Structures are given as structure tokens and as C-alpha cells.
Amino acid sequence: MSTADAVAPTGRGGAGVAVARRAFGQVGRGAGAWALVFGATAAASALTYVTSFPTLASRHALAVTTGSASGLGVLLGPVAAVDTVGGYTVYKGFVFLTTIGAVWAILASTRLLRGEEDAGRWQLVLAGDTRPARATAATLAGLGAAVGLLFCGTTAIMLLVGHSPDVGFGVGATVLYGLSITIAPLVFAGVGAVTSQLGRTRRLATGLGLAFFGVAFVIRMIADSGAHTQWLLWLTPFGWTELVRPFTSNDPWPLLPAGLGTLVLCVAAAALASRRDAGGGVLASRDVSALRPFGLRSPLGLAARLELPLLGAWCGGAALAAFALGIVAKVTTAGTAPGSLGDTLENFGVTGSFADQYLGVAFLLVATLVALLPAGQIGAAFEEETSGRLVHVLARPARRGRLLGGRLLLGGAGVVAAGLVAGPAAWLGARSQGVDLDLGTMVAAGLNVVPTALVALGTGAVALSVAPRAAVKAVYGLVIGSLLVDLLSSMVSSLSWLGHLSLFHYLALAPAQDPEVRTVVTTVAVAGALCALATVLAGRRDVQSK
Amino acid sequence: MTPTIVTERLTKRYGETTALDTLDLEIEQGEVFGYLGPNGAGKSTTLALLLGLIRPTSGQARIFGLDVWRDAPAVHRRVGYVPSEANLWPSLTGAEALRFLGRVHGSVDGAYRDELVDRFELVPDKKIRAYSHGNRQKVLLIAAFASRADLLLLDEPTSGLDPLMERVFQACIREARDRGQTVLLSSHILSEVDAVCDRVAMLRGGRIIETGRLDVLRGLAALHVRAQLDSSPPDLSGLPGVTNVVVAGRAVECDVAGSVQPLLRALTEAGVVHLTTREPSLEEIFLSHYGGSGG
Numbered sequence: 001m002s003t004a005d006a007v008a009p010t011g012r013g014g015a016g017v018a019v020a021r022r023a024f025g026q027v028g029r030g031a032g033a034w035a036l037v038f039g040a041t042a043a044a045s046a047l048t049y050v051t052s053f054p055t056l057a058s059r060h061a062l063a064v065t066t067g068s069a070s071g072l073g074v075l076l077g078p079v080a081a082v083d084t085v086g087g088y089t090v091y092k093g094f095v096f097l098t099t100i101g102a103v104w105a106i107l108a109s110t111r112l113l114r115g116e117e118d119a120g121r122w123q124l125v126l127a128g129d130t131r132p133a134r135a136t137a138a139t140l141a142g143l144g145a146a147v148g149l150l151f152c153g154t155t156a157i158m159l160l161v162g163h164s165p166d167v168g169f170g171v172g173a174t175v176l177y178g179l180s181i182t183i184a185p186l187v188f189a190g191v192g193a194v195t196s197q198l199g200r201t202r203r204l205a206t207g208l209g210l211a212f213f214g215v216a217f218v219i220r221m222i223a224d225s226g227a228h229t230q231w232l233l234w235l236t237p238f239g240w241t242e243l244v245r246p247f248t249s250n251d252p253w254p255l256l257p258a259g260l261g262t263l264v265l266c267v268a269a270a271a272l273a274s275r276r277d278a279g280g281g282v283l284a285s286r287d288v289s290a291l292r293p294f295g296l297r298s299p300l301g302l303a304a305r306l307e308l309p310l311l312g313a314w315c316g317g318a319a320l321a322a323f324a325l326g327i328v329a330k331v332t333t334a335g336t337a338p339g340s341l342g343d344t345l346e347n348f349g350v351t352g353s354f355a356d357q358y359l360g361v362a363f364l365l366v367a368t369l370v371a372l373l374p375a376g377q378i379g380a381a382f383e384e385e386t387s388g389r390l391v392h393v394l395a396r397p398a399r400r401g402r403l404l405g406g407r408l409l410l411g412g413a414g415v416v417a418a419g420l421v422a423g424p425a426a427w428l429g430a431r432s433q434g435v436d437l438d439l440g441t442m443v444a445a446g447l448n449v450v451p452t453a454l455v456a457l458g459t460g461a462v463a464l465s466v467a468p469r470a471a472v473k474a475v476y477g478l479v480i481g482s483l484l485v486d487l488l489s490s491m492v493s494s495l496s497w498l499g500h501l502s503l504f505h506y507l508a509l510a511p512a513q514d515p516e517v518r519t520v521v522t523t524v525a526v527a528g529a530l531c532a533l534a535t536v537l538a539g540r541r542d543v544q545s546k
Numbered sequence: 547m548t549p550t551i552v553t554e555r556l557t558k559r560y561g562e563t564t565a566l567d568t569l570d571l572e573i574e575q576g577e578v579f580g581y582l583g584p585n586g587a588g589k590s591t592t593l594a595l596l597l598g599l600i601r602p603t604s605g606q607a608r609i610f611g612l613d614v615w616r617d618a619p620a621v622h623r624r625v626g627y628v629p630s631e632a633n634l635w636p637s638l639t640g641a642e643a644l645r646f647l648g649r650v651h652g653s654v655d656g657a658y659r660d661e662l663v664d665r666f667e668l669v670p671d672k673k674i675r676a677y678s679h680g681n682r683q684k685v686l687l688i689a690a691f692a693s694r695a696d697l698l699l700l701d702e703p704t705s706g707l708d709p710l711m712e713r714v715f716q717a718c719i720r721e722a723r724d725r726g727q728t729v730l731l732s733s734h735i736l737s738e739v740d741a742v743c744d745r746v747a748m749l750r751g752g753r754i755i756e757t758g759r760l761d762v763l764r765g766l767a768a769l770h771v772r773a774q775l776d777s778s779p780p781d782l783s784g785l786p787g788v789t790n791v792v793v794a795g796r797a798v799e800c801d802v803a804g805s806v807q808p809l810l811r812a813l814t815e816a817g818v819v820h821l822t823t824r825e826p827s828l829e830e831i832f833l834s835h836y837g838g839s840g841g
Contacts, residue, residue, distance in 0.1 A: 395699075
């Protein structure tokens with residue numbers, strides 16, 4: 001191919017189509033991955049339900065238990081009809097799927113719009129054959145296609161599972177379920193598009209989007225707190241998702257405000273884009289500030305100053321997840337849960353009271369969340385290097401191994417803090433529902449997730465020192481892969497041998513299992529050795545640039 | 547006296563691509579050394595090697611007699627560096643970035659830093675994200691000059707500065723030289739190199755193709771001659787060292803390298819009415835080496 005051929009525009013449709021394609025290219029893969037996670041989560045809920053609650057009596061008992069727990073609806077959404085496979089599936093995945101969908105959409109939208117502008121690439125697009133409003137609309141079309149992929153993937157998996165006679169989901173109801181799950185990402189993509197016009201940095205735009213998310217979530221919680229506040233569900237995207245009630249009421253009307261709301265947000269974003277300067281924001285932001293000496297004494301101090309908000313958010317997320325899991329412990333208290341659920345839990349080798357067994361397995365999710373925290377820190381270290389900012393430090397008397405060591409110390413502190421808050425948060429959640437747990441035991445259960453997360457940190461650090469571009473993927477691969485392997489090996493007896501490959505195989509399921517001192521010490525030692533190896537290897541490769 | 551920078555057959559390869567090929571260089575203390583070359587010639591690679599940011603494929607480099615890879619922190623204590631891309635932390639203000647860079651370096655002349663902030667007309671309480679490219683470069687230049695480092699490694703440090711700030715920069719370079727500091731200045735701005743550098747090296751395709759004092763380079767380069775004659779100009783194309791002959795009526799222009807005797811003899815025979823000669827500018831020397839090659 002000649003140079004002229006190589007740089008010649010390909011495809012048809014002009015600048016708009018090119019912008020939309022690029023936007024889809026940036027977020028399409030992520031949408032596909034989330035479609036798999038969404039579909040698998042919902043499908044797992046349905047399949048677990050039909051095996052754990054095989055009889056009408058057990059389903060009725062569950063409905064009675066959850067129906068009498070007033071706090072559950074507030075926190076976890078639509079508790080109605082949990083004595084049916086569809087009702088339970090909707091209830092089980094509601095908070096998880098809508099939260100992930102909304103946050104993903106906000107991050108994707110602000111990345112495509114404000115992130116590109118922060119990097120100066122948006123201005124290059126605007127220098128071409130397009131205008132801000134059209135380029136914004138085209139970007140949103142690309143993001144819309146990614147949300148469409150999320151809908152198609154989730155629905156396809158659910159259609160496959162729903163085909164089973166035990167599950168028995170109809171095609172129409174399944175499509176409606178897919179649409180209801182797509183409401184949050186669709187609307188919040190529009191929210192991110194508007195906040196990208198308001199804030200002049202990606203961080204601010206994302207923060208505004210997440211603040212809107214928080215308000216919408218709280219309105220939904222208030223709406224679910226009693227019959228007289230149910231009308232509030234019509235004011236929030238989470239309420240629209242809930243009101244569809246697929247598999248039971250199958251009401252398509254809430255899709256109307258969702259569609260209209262998204263349209264209004266996208267039109268508003270395009271209109272605002274055409275009324276502001278490139279690189280600027282509608283909201284005035286402070287570009288001038290007095291000197292704040294915090295974090296300016298050393299590279300570690302600066303990393304702490306820049307990363308503390310993110311680490312705080314991770315700790316908050318871990319605490320929130322643990323709190324929610326603590327609340328659900330009520331459902332599993334002895335006497336109300338069916339024996340089949342106990343059998344499922346026993347596959348994980350847990351013992352003790354039902355609440356302990358449940359929390360032991362449920363804390364696997366907390367362990368996963370905390371073990372993913374290092375991915376953010378490894379990613380930040382990589383970004384610091386490839387952006388050229390690390391060079392300003394390396395050109396001064398600082399050793400690369402020591403710099404990485406500081407980063408690892410920060411990541412390790414974040415992991416310990418997240419583990420430290422998770423235990424008491426779960427205890428608080430359980431106590432709020434009247435489940436009596438020992439605080440000391442739950443603090444230990446929270447800290448128990450720390451060693452495996454440190455191994456994830458060490459693995460990411462070694463990858464950063466050897467193959468930096470694969471470092472973040474290495475952490476995600478290790479943690480998500482370990483979770484899947486752990487679940488598979490516990491649920492399918494013929495695959496139990498696989499368990500040894502999982503990171504979480506070396507994690508005691510506290511509070512249902514007592515952590516073994518030898519295993520904890522070994523795990524921490526492995527993590528320490530990996531981190532030490534990473535700091536030694538860090539100085540042996542070339543500094544990377546974009 | 548030990549040279550400040552010594553490289554011996556310094557080579558860097560990326561797979562099949564040779565970014566720097568057997569570089570031999572010596573830069574003396576107190577010298578302002580211009581490092582010239584088109585894009586992709588290997589200038590930034592050289593500076594990254596000298597800072598120990600990347601490892602040489604073969605050869606070695608020493609600064610202050612220390613190995614740049616093994617003894618990097620000790621070398622960096624005496625080095626100020628300004629990279630070509632001024633990426634800084636967007637959420638910090640200029641003053642905060644200066645404070646941080648000074649702390650990490652460990653040596654700052656605070657009074658000189660404040661003076662430089664005034665001379666470069668930097669608004670220090672503005673956030674980096676609100677700075678233009680030129681203002682971000684000012685932050686890095688101020689940090690490097692204020693460190694009073696023995697060696698300044700500057701990689702195209704003024705591409706975003708306006709002409710007034712360019713003059714401030716050149717004044718700072720002269721002050722640094724007067725204090726005995728050594729400067730390695732990689733630049734595309736030939737007038738800047740012409741104004742401040744004692745010696746230059748020209749790089750092409752990862753290899754040095756010319757090194758020397760500017761006046762010597764000029765002497766070696768072709769002299770531009772313009773003559774007005776009182777008869778038709780003779781045929782000069784066959785004379786040794788004569789190139790680019792242009793005839794316009796009884797006027798003739800050409801470049802001559804080496805001895806001018808044969809040219810003067812031919813012109814005298816044709817009757818010289820008026821004769822002017824001009825030494826080549828650095829730009830003309832640069833273009834004579836790189837013109838049409840693209841590096």
C-alpha cells in the first residue's frame with residue numbers, strides 16, 4: 001500500500017461517521033465485556049434460584065422473609081415477586097447491574113467527550129469538517145451503539161437461559177428485561193454528555209455525573225421506603241428501571257420517560273457544546289489557587305495528594321458493598337433459608353451459623369473489589385510514566401525502584417484501609433436488620449481480604465516493571481479469572497481441582513472459616529516478594545513514552 | 547580537565563531501527579553546545595541516554611566521570627533537564643510545581659527562582675491546566691535554571707516561547723555559561739543556537755555528520771560570492787569548488803568552497819566592477835547538510 005493509500009480516508013459518511021466510529025471503537029469492547037458480565041450475572045441468579053429454591057414452599061418462605069425486611073427494598077430495590085424466578089432475578093441483579101451500568105456510562109461518556117478535549121484531540125476533530133454540536137452528537141451516536149451492544153449481549157444470554165423449562169422466560173419479557181437494564185447506561189451516558197459540557201476537566205465532569213448518580217440513587221431509595229413515596233420512582237432513572245417490572249407486570253411505559261430523558265440530555269449536550277469555547281466549560285472553574293504545600297515534599301507525597309480521592313472512593317465502595325451484604329444477611333438467618341441454599345454454601349467448605357456461612361461466601365465479592373484496587377494504582381503509575389510526567393522526577397536524584405516502592409506503599413495502604421472499613425460496614429449492615437454478629441470477628445473478616453489483594457498488587461507491579469503495557473490487564477485478569485475459577489470449582493465438583501489456580505483459594509472464607517496463620521503469612525510474604533522483585537526490575541528497562 | 551560529557555560509541559537500537567549510531571562526543575565544562583538535527587535524527591534519544599532513562603544497546607556515556615546508567619542519581623544531583631514536551635501535573639499551580647521540582651532535585655536558589663519568575667513573566671498561582679504550552683515550558687526552564695546545576699540538558703526548550711521570552715532564555719544561557727555551567731542545547735531554532743552556542747554538532751540518521759566551532763564550520767562551508775562585471779561572465783562551472791552559479795546579465799552569483807583563487811582569477815579577467823562576499827548563516831550550513839534529505 002502506498003503512503004497516499006495509507007492516509008486516504010476510508011469508508012463513507014464524512015466526519016460524523018468517522019467520529020462515531022472512533023467513539024464506538026474506544027468503548028465498544030468494554031460494552032461487550034460488560035454485556036457478558038450482565039448476562040452471566042442475571043443468568044446465574046435465575047439458575048441459582050431454580051436450584052436453591054426448587055419448591056413452591058421454599059420460594060414462599062423466601063418471599064415471606066424478604067417481604068418482611070423493610071430495609072431490603074430501600075437498599076436493593078424491587079423486592080416484589082421474589083417467589084418467582086423472574087421476580088427474584090430482577091431483584092437480585094437490580095442494584096449491581098444498574099449501578100455498574102450507570103457508572104460505566106458516566107465514565108465512558110466523560111472520557112469520550114471531556115477526556116478527548118483534555119488531551120487536545122477534540123480540538124483536532126473540530127478543526128475538521130464538523131462543528132461542536134455535530135461532533136458531540138456523532139460521539140453520542142457511537143456511545144449509543146455501544147449501549148446497544150450491551151443490550152443485545154445481555155438479552156441474548158438471558159434468552160438462552162430463559163429457554164430452559166425450569167426458568168421459563170418468555171421472549172417478550174426477556175427483551176423488556178434487557179431494555180430495563182439498558183435504561184441506566186443510556187440515561188447516564190446523556191448525563192455524562194451534559195456534565196462534560198459543564199465542567200472544564202474530565203475529573204470535574206465525572207464528579208458531577210457521579211453526584212447526579214448519587215442523587216438519583218437516593219431518590220429511588222426514598223421512593224422504595226413506603227407506599228406513599230412510590231410516586232418518586234417516576235423521577236429517577238433507577239425508578240424507571242424498577243417500574244418496568246419485567247417477567248411479572250411487564251410494563252413498557254417507563255421506557256418512555258427514559259427515552260425522552262436521554263434525548264433531552266443529548267440535545268442539551270449538543271446545544272451546550274455549540275455555545276462554549278473549545279477547552280472551556282459552561283461552569284466557571286478556579287484556575288488560580290494559593291499554594292497548598294501538602295504532598296510537595298516528595299514523589300510519594302505528590303502521589304498521595306493526587307490519588308487520595310480515588311483511594312477514598314474505593315474504600316467507600318468496599319464499605320458500601322460490605323454494608324449491603326451485611327443487610328442481606330438477614331435473609332440467610334437460620335430457620336428461614338431453605339436447605340438447598342445451605343447445600344450451595346457448603347460447596348465452598350464453610351461452616352458455622354447461616355449468617356456466618358453466607359457472609360464468608362459473600363465476602364468473596366468484597367475480596368474481589370479490594371483486590372481490584374491495585375489496578376487503579378498500577379494504571380496511575382503507568383499513566384504517570386507514559387504521559388512524560390515521571391521524567392521530571394527521574395531526571396532528578398530519584399531511583400526508579402524507590403519511586404515504585406512508594407507507589408506500592410500507597411496502594412498497599414489503600415488495600416489495608418479498604419479491608420479495615422469493610423468488616424465494620426458489614427457488621428453495621430447486619431445489625432441494622434437485627435442480625436447479631438461479633439464486631440471483632442467482622443473486623444478480622446475485613447482484614448482477611450488484604451493478603452490476596454496485596455498479591456494482586458505485587459503481580460501488577462512485576463508486570464509494570466517487565467511488560468508495562470500489560471500491567472493493568474494482568475491485575476484484572478488475575479482477580480476476575482480467580483473469582484470465576486473459584487466459583488466454578490466450588491459449584492462443579494468435577495472441576496474442584498481448578499480451585500488451586502485461583503488467588504482466592506488461599507483466602508479463608510471468614511467469618512465462616514478461621515484464617516490460617518501460616519497461609520496468611522505465606523500470602524503476605526509472596527506479595528512482599530513480588531513487590532520487592534518489581535522494585536528491583538523497575539530500574540532495568542527503558543522509560544516508556546506514548 | 548575531565549570533560550563534562552563523554553560518550554564512546556554510544557548506540558541505541560529499537561529492533562531493526564537504529565535511533566543513535568556509535569556517537570562519540572566530548573563536551574567541556576563551561577561550554578554551550580548546540581545539538582542540531584532534523585526530526586527523528588536522534589537528539590531526544592541522546593538526551594534520554596545521558597539521563598539514564600533508557601539503556602544503551604552498546605557503548606557508554608559518562609557525565610562528570612560517572613556512568614549515566616549506574617550512577618544516575620549522583621549524576622542527576624548536578625543536572626538540570628528540560629524535556630521537549632512540557633507535560634506537568636494539571637491540578638498543581640505553577641508555584642506548586644516549582645516547589646515540588648525543587649524539593650525533588652534538592653538544590654534550589656530561591657532568590658534566583660523568584661527573579662526568574664519575574665523575568666519570564668510567569669503567573670505562579672495559576673493551575674498548570676490553565677497554562678499555554680509556552681507557560682508550561684517556562685515552569686520547567688525556571689526549575690532547571692534555579693537549580694544552578696553544573697550541567698543543563700535542554701531538549702528543544704523554547705519551541706513555545708515568544709520572541710521576548712526567547713531573549714530572556716538566551717540571557718539566562720549566557721549567565722549560566724558565565725557561572726561556569728555547561729549547557730547541551732538541542733534545538734531547531736538555528737538563530738538561537740547561532741546566538742548562544744560555542745560549538746555545535748549536527749546529527750543525521752543517528753550519526754554525527756559535523757562537529758565544531760561555529761566560526762570553523764562557517765570557514766569550512768561555501769562562501770557566497772556576488773560580482774558585477776564589465777563584460778559577459780565567463781563559464782565558472784568547471785572551476786574547482788564552485789557551485790550554484792547564477793548569471794543575470796553581467797552579474798554572477800555562486801558559492802565557492804575551499805580556495806577562492808581560481809574564481810577570483812577568472813572574475814578578474816572578465817573585469818570586476820563590484821564584488822561582495824558573505825559567510826553562510828548557520829541555517830545555510832544546516833540546509834546544505836540536510837536539504838532535500840529529510841534526515
